[in-house]
Amino acid sequence: MNNITRLVFSGSGGQGVITAAVILAETVVIHEGRNAVQTQKYGAAARGGATRSDIIIADGTINYPEVIQPNILVTLTQEAYNSYSSIVRPGGLLLTDSRFVETAKKVDAKKIELPMYDQVMDKIGKPIVYNICMLGTLIGITKLISPASIMKVLAKRIPADFLSMNERALDIGLGFGEHYNYKI
Template sequence: MNRTRLVFSGSGGQGVITAAIILAEAAVIHEGMNATQSQSYGAAARGGATRSDIILSDNEINFPVVTQPNILVCLTQEAYTSFAPIIRPGGTLLTDSRFVQTTKKVDARQIELPIYDSVMEKIGKPIVFNISVLGVLLGITPLVRDESLLAVIKERVPKDFIGLNTDAFNLGLSIGRGYFSN
């Protein structure tokens, strides 16, 4: 990997920013990469639009703003409508099929998966949806090693919730890897 630019987008309360921070920390702390992470969100803490930009690189990062992501994750219809046009040609666009109906033609690999529904069916706790999204992301693209991300989850998540978050990550990983076997 030379440089990957990602945008996680959704609404407040979905854990978009937390997921982005976990990914960036896994890259820096456990992979020895350089990373930047920034966020913007609407006035409403819950339900408002949220976006987090991440750049992962083997080299120095001089400009920490993502204008054309290689990877775009949209967890709401509003995020999809706003950000699908900015994806880098040939990039990857990941959406959750429950919350997003893809309507735009973009020059990217569009992956629509039932992440939220799978979390609710297998785990029953929507709070770990963001961690499952990270698992899916690593299942479809090798950004960092699975164990690097799991190590950060164990460092950041309260002790009583490590098992739940590990299960959510593994579920997402399975969904992501399963995408290629279909």
Template sequence: MQRTRIVFSGSGGQGVITAAIILAEAAVIHEGMNATQSQSYGAAARGGATRSDIIISEDDIFFPGVTQPNILICLTQEAYTTFAPIVRPGGTLLTDTRFVTTTRKVDAKQIELPIYESVMEKIGKPIVFNISVLGALLGIHPIVRMESLLAVVKERVPKDFIQLNTDAMELGYKIAENYLQGGR
């Protein structure tokens, strides 16, 4: 596996940091890879800009920051406007259709998915939006196995919410699968 550099971006309260931590822990604890995860917040914890950098590699990682991600996930218009230019040429830019209108031309594959709308329609609880985004990411780029992500979710969420989060992750995966099969 080559080194994968990911930037999750959005706003406080969307679970951007939690999603990044779950992904990094899955890579390290359940896949035996090396990973780093770092984060930065805007002026406000809720509603302010949030960014988390993740690097996953089988080799050593010497610097935890990401300057040109292979994968950029933008969950707000502000995040998209700010970070779209940094995606690595040939990389992937993943956005949610409810919160982001893509307007820039970038040298990357731009994937726009209706994740939030699907979560609200099928699950009805926006709190698992971030977990559905993780599922969609996994459906597009199988960085780790689904079982690894679910194992971390089971360790991190209260017992009563494990099934809700499992359903959300599977929903995101199915959305990405449908996209890849041309169903958009």
């Protein structure tokens, strides 16, 4: 059986949505022994414009690289939520940042709203690692991949001067996520 998980990360340029998706896909393929594909879309402006990244994770073949109806939808801005909240699969997971997103629409998904950005700013003081906190939160909630696996990719991709800050952001996210459970 080909177990497939479809994810959409959405936000605005500069939030690291696409970087987080690339890190997740790379971790899955290199350290988790599964298949993954990642695609991305940008809005009119590279920084500040809307961004979306699709990730498909599968035990077997992936036949189409874009996500139509994700099991997991992450929205980090109100614009992203307004644009994509209707596409989350019934029974799926909708993860939002409570600082930036008001979840007014009714969706047939488990909604988890957390102040990820505020925690990053309170504990680290640098918004550059917001995306890694989001990724840690998602991993903590879903147990989709091993935190040790993602740390291996971070150690390879992140400059040494920024690695400990990214590790802290991942830990903050994992701490958020451990209080929730979502079975994929």
